[in-house]
Amino acid sequence: MKVEKIFPITILGATGYTGKLVAHELGRRQVPFAIAGRSREKLEALRDALEAEIVGLEVVGVDDAARLREVCGKSRVVINCVGPFLDLGEGVVRAAIEGKCHYLDTTGEQLFLKKIVEYHTAAEKGGVAVVNALAFEYALGDMGAAICAEGVNPISTIEVHYALTGMHTSRGTKRSAIRIFQNETFEFEEGRWVPVEPGKRQGTFPFPPPFGPVTGVNFPGGEIITLPRHTPARNVRVFMGAPEIKGKTFQIFSPTIFRMARSRIADVAKAFIDRGPEGPTPEERKGDHFQIGILVEGEAQGTPVTKRLVVEGSDPYGITAVITAEGGVRMSGPDFHARGVLPPAAAFPPRAFPAPLRPLGITWRFLDES
Structure with a gap:
């Protein structure tokens, strides 16, 4: 049964340092999004502090594969801000592919980037894009x-x-x-x-x-x-x-x-x-x-x-918030057609990103x- 995509964007790890910056940037752009993380109390506090249209609040840990798939199944794009990615990121990639959800993250971990290339064919077949290192x-x-x-x-x-x-x-x-x-x-x-x-x-x-x-x-x-x-x-x-x-x-x-x-x-x-x-x-x-x-x-x-x-x-952290939000908005739109595991410059036109950072x-x- 196909699950309706009710969240245009979901931030996983929204209550962490980078997650909160991305949430504030999406709110500044007046983009509706959902927030996800382990602590309901922290998520509710973030929701109340944001001047943003929060369309969902999802309590989920990265170690809960079934719950992750459920959240990804309801999302067009998941922005993963939970690291270290070598320890915590691969399961989120799998959940996104299985949930037919585009994935992007803010990783700076080289070996994780190399590891996730192995999911290229699965992402292509699943009809989704996986974009790593969309940050400073x-x-x-x-x-x-x-x-x-x-x-x-x-x-x-x-x-x-x-x-x-x-x-x-x-x-x-x-x-x-x-x-x-x-x-x-x-x-x-x-x-x-x-x-x-x-x-x-x-x-x-x-x-x-x-x-x-x-x-x-x-x-x-x-x-x-x-x-x-x-x-x-x-x-x-x-x-x-x-x-x-x-x-x-x-x-x-x-x-x-x-x-x-x-x-x-x-x-x-x-x-x-x-x-x-x-x-x-x-x-x-x-x-x-x-x-x-x-x-x-x-x-x-x-x-x-x-x-x-x-x-x-x-x-650099302010730049990361803008780049990540820009990528999430682009991936959630109807004109985004990239598929597979993609570097930033393969997922998006490189000359399109200087303008949002100006x-x-x-x-x-x-x-x-x-």
């Missing part, structure tokens, strides 16, 4: 690289460089970061994914002022998984750095952090995280500035070419080509 990480890098690579064929290398000043993170982001470093991490080299330990390689990008050139270290970014699925580059690398920290410092300490995440120290860190604040304050968020530098090397009409694009702004002061600009 890694939608901006994925879409920016797709834009930067236009007109380049063949593509030898794509590099995505993150430069950050201020790194205030939520409890959920900290937990996910530990899970990232506890597992195998990858780069895309000569057309295949290969295991690479973070922090072993340095890369420099000529960021414009106020950052200037920044040297970072290789990082298990999601673009390493997403970009090869829609842009035919032989090599994809991601680097993380900060203007005030030398690349060599990153390189020295990254392997230590990697080893600590795989030791018992991680359990102590998790307990410390759980006692900390839920996430950054609005003032802290606004002070977190970033530039994302994208390098594309290859050929254009038989001539060697190097292209560089920079995405610049602040408030009110936040996010800029996209090409540097001089060579």
Whole structure:
């Protein structure tokens, strides 16, 4: 029996830090949606605090497969904000596919992205789309690289460089970061994914002022998984750095952090995280500035070419809320026809996303080509 889709969008994990930001953004857009999570008390408190049209309140845990399928069966789109995704996300993907419901999430976990590609055929056959990493990480890098690579064929290398000043993170982001470093991490080299330990390689990008050139270290970014699925580059690398920290410092300490995440120290860190604040304050968020530098090397009409694009702004969590809400609205509409497990730039036209981010002061600009 076919279940009526009574919820255009359902936010799973709506009472968490990111979930609440997404809920406020959907409310600002006057989009009706449902909220879902484990605690009825917290859901009711969120409903009462929102200036939004809440069309449903669903008590469900990610460990209840039958209940998840029921909620997904009533939803056109489920936005999953429950992490760490390696531990808690796969069952939600399965429930969405079985419930004939589009799925999107805010994951930043590389191995989860790689794992969920296995559901591509099932999602296609189920007539739904599964879109991972529709957030600051890694939608901006994925879409920016797709834009930067236009007109380049063949593509030898794509590099995505993150430069950050201020790194205030939520409890959920900290937990996910530990899970990232506890597992195998990858780069895309000569057309295949290969295991690479973070922090072993340095890369420099000529960021414009106020950052200037920044040297970072290789990082298990999601673009390493997403970009090869829609842009035919032989090599994809991601680097993380900060203007005030030398690349060599990153390189020295990254392997230590990697080893600590795989030791018992991680359990102590998790307990410390759980006692900390839920996430950054609005003032802290606004002070977190970033530039994302994208390098594309290859050929254009038989001539060697190097292209560089920079995405610049602040408030990664505010950006995540806007990107996620935009994706949810698009996926819930009648003109969305994508199917399968898709990276952000394959699910949506990459050039459609800069406009919704413009009110936040996010800029996209090409540097001089060579």
